[in-house]
Amino acid sequence: MNPQLECLYQLAQKPERRIIGLMSGTSLDGLDIALCRITGSGPATTVVVEQFTTIPYDDTFKDSIRAVFAKKQVDFEHLTLLNEQIGRRHGQWVADCLRSWSVPAETVDLVASHGQTVYHAPRKQHQRPDYPNATLQIGDGDHIAAETGIITLSDFRQRHIAHGGEGAPLAVYGDYFVFSQAGENRVLLNMGGIANFTYLPGSLDASVVFTTDTGPGNTLLDAYARQFTGKPYDEDGQLAAAGTISAPLLTALLDHPFFGQPFPKTTGPEVFNTGYVRDAQQRSQTDGLPAEDLLATLTRFSAESIAQAISKALANVPEADRHVRIYMSGGGAHNPVLTQTIEALLPGCTFAKTDELGIAGDAKEAVLFAVLANEAVAGSGTSFGERQGVPSVSMGKISFTK
Numbered sequence: 001m002n003p004q005l006e007c008l009y010q011l012a013q014k015p016e017r018r019i020i021g022l023m024s025g026t027s028l029d030g031l032d033i034a035l036c037r038i039t040g041s042g043p044a045t046t047v048v049v050e051q052f053t054t055i056p057y058d059d060t061f062k063d064s065i066r067a068v069f070a071k072k073q074v075d076f077e078h079l080t081l082l083n084e085q086i087g088r089r090h091g092q093w094v095a096d097c098l099r100s101w102s103v104p105a106e107t108v109d110l111v112a113s114h115g116q117t118v119y120h121a122p123r124k125q126h127q128r129p130d131y132p133n134a135t136l137q138i139g140d141g142d143h144i145a146a147e148t149g150i151i152t153l154s155d156f157r158q159r160h161i162a163h164g165g166e167g168a169p170l171a172v173y174g175d176y177f178v179f180s181q182a183g184e185n186r187v188l189l190n191m192g193g194i195a196n197f198t199y200l201p202g203s204l205d206a207s208v209v210f211t212t213d214t215g216p217g218n219t220l221l222d223a224y225a226r227q228f229t230g231k232p233y234d235e236d237g238q239l240a241a242a243g244t245i246s247a248p249l250l251t252a253l254l255d256h257p258f259f260g261q262p263f264p265k266t267t268g269p270e271v272f273n274t275g276y277v278r279d280a281q282q283r284s285q286t287d288g289l290p291a292e293d294l295l296a297t298l299t300r301f302s303a304e305s306i307a308q309a310i311s312k313a314l315a316n317v318p319e320a321d322r323h324v325r326i327y328m329s330g331g332g333a334h335n336p337v338l339t340q341t342i343e344a345l346l347p348g349c350t351f352a353k354t355d356e357l358g359i360a361g362d363a364k365e366a367v368l369f370a371v372l373a374n375e376a377v378a379g380s381g382t383s384f385g386e387r388q389g390v391p392s393v394s395m396g397k398i399s400f401t402k
């Protein structure tokens with residue numbers, strides 16, 4: 001038998017595993033690395049984050065990814081090279097981190113790598129009847145396993161699609177296993193480049209658990225902050241706070257079929273990008289708004305689409321379960337203009353950050369991929385019923401170290 005199969009068999013039976021989760025999201029800000037100690041599996045999963053860091057991407061690397069990111073036409077050679085380069089760099093950064101944390105690679109059971117999404121195309125978006133839902137993440141896991149000497153799971157989204165999902169959001173699985181709490185209805189709201197949420201009933205009934213993307217989180221804010229100030233984002237929402245919301249532009253921005261589609265649904269910067277904003281400006285005759293007003297309007301757009309999606313989703317759950325506490329995470333949770341607007345738009349809900357639940361909001365997605373890998377090797381298959389968007393499958397492909 002391949003000794004690495006034996007190794008997987010052994011680690012699947014351990015009461016506790018040490019797993020590194022890696023996340024590089026749609027914001028292209030860097031690689032999140034979370035070293036986790038995970039006990040149990042399924043609803044009995046507990047996680048302790050031993051170390052967390054973000055390795056920022058330098059401008060050259062960002063531009064190199066942007067050349068293929070969410071673009072219909074790309075240089076295919078560049079895409080092919082990037083698949084290997086991202087895998088290798090991510091692997092090297094993990095190895096560097098382990099050295100700086102004085103954690104020997106042999107003490108880590110698995111790496112769980114999300115990779116870099118370069119294109120996301122659910123059927124509702126591409127509208128080509130002969131093609132299924134589709135998504136593409138690059139940064140091959142074989143390089144990570146080779147660079148780190150640790151068995152690596154990667155490419156998590158394809159099995160979700162193969163079983164009828166759109167390949168996202170995947171956070172729902174880990175959210176349910178790690179953050180469910182009997183007696184408290186919870187919404188776990190993550191605001192990265194794109195925003196999404198998970199509804200967790202206080203009844204703990206897995207067949208009621210629900211997830212969807214809501215639309216843009218920070219992606220448009222970042223694009224215009226970069227254009228106007230040269231900085232990567234609108235720090236603490238300062239530009240937005242100084243501006244006035246343009247009502248006609250806001251109406252035009254909210255006028256997209258995505259917002260009327262039934263749940264669950266997913267999207268990405270393929271739809272919500274600067275071209276989308278320019279088009280909305282033309283339709284609403286609001287070209288040439290000052291930077292502050294544009295940022296104020298775009299921040300309100302993100303907040304309003306998030307709040308509307310949560311309200312609509314809650315309208316579908318039994319009345320007794322509609323009172324929720326919303327736990328915010330992702331970079332958008334650091335933007336007070338965004339968070340305060342969402343709070344004002346959802347007066348029936350209470351609010352907190354996931355940090356209150358023991359996992360820092362910036363680390364959450366990386367941690368949740370570690371939980372998915374834990375489930376793939378040690379889970380016994382929790383059933384989420386027939387609920388759309390949450391197929392009852394394990395996820396992740398295995399890369400051996402040699």
Ligand SMILES: Nc1ncnc2c1ncn2[C@@H]1O[C@H](COP(=O)(O)OP(=O)(O)OP(=O)(O)O)[C@@H](O)[C@H]1O
Nearest residue numbers: 025026027192193194218233235236330331334335
């Ligand atoms: N102090 C801050 N003020 C305003 N925005 C901030 C602040 N800190 C972080 N952000 C925002 O958070 C973003 C990074 O968020 P995050 O790392 O959660 O995104 P991501 O994981 O790439 O996205 P996704 O979840 O869509 O894949 C930054 O690009 C920025 O927009």
Ligand SMILES: CC(=O)N[C@H]1[C@@H]2OC[C@@H](O2)[C@@H](O)[C@@H]1O[C@H](C)C(=O)O
Nearest residue numbers: 117120135168169170171194196365
């Ligand atoms: C295809 C893809 O990479 N989607 C991301 C993106 O970023 C946020 C949102 O859109 C979410 O659906 C997903 O990531 C998180 C980690 C998820 O799958 O839960």
